[in-house]
Amino acid sequence: MPAFALAHLRNPQINEDVLTYLERIQATLEPFGGRFLAHGPEVEVREGEWPGSVVVLEFPDRQQAHAWYDSPAYQEILPLRTRHIDASAIIFDGVGPGFEPGQKAAMLRAQAATG
Template identity: 75%
Template sequence: MPAFALAHLHDPQVNEDILSYLERIQATLEPFDGRFVVHGPEVTVLEGDWPGSLVIIEFPDREQASAWYESPAYQEILPLRTQYISGSVIIFDGLPPGFDPSRKAAALRAQAAG
């Protein structure tokens, strides 16, 4: 099952360190089969507010995502970003093929009925 690393970044400050981080991050992803699926798009806010920027990276599974984040290669460049851009980063599992939210609702109803 695929897994994703999601970063919600605030107040990016473009400078030489950030440019170096951007130039080097792809090489840290390749050994873990990671690929960018979203990188800082313009968003249309439909509900609530959305300060900042969004980055999503896909991996084959959670183990690969965690291994990438903890890898010496990524940890070496991480301070180049965190020194200038604050935000939150999470790793989470994707959905299996054929996911149907109505089945999830039925399971939750059955659980609530007890």
């Protein structure tokens, strides 16, 4: 099942550190099968607030996402971003083939009934 890393970037300060981070991040992803799905697109806010931009990465699975984030190569460049951009970052699983939200609702109803 694919896994994703999502970063919500706020108040970016583009400078030499951030540019170096951008130049080096791709090489940190490749050994773990990671790839960009979105990187700083213009967002259209439909509900709530979303100051800043978004980055979405895809990995073959959660293990590879964690291995990338914890890798010496990524940890070496991470401060180049975190010193200059406020962000929240999460890793999460995608859904498998055949995911049905109605089945999820039934499971949640059953849990609530026994809970």
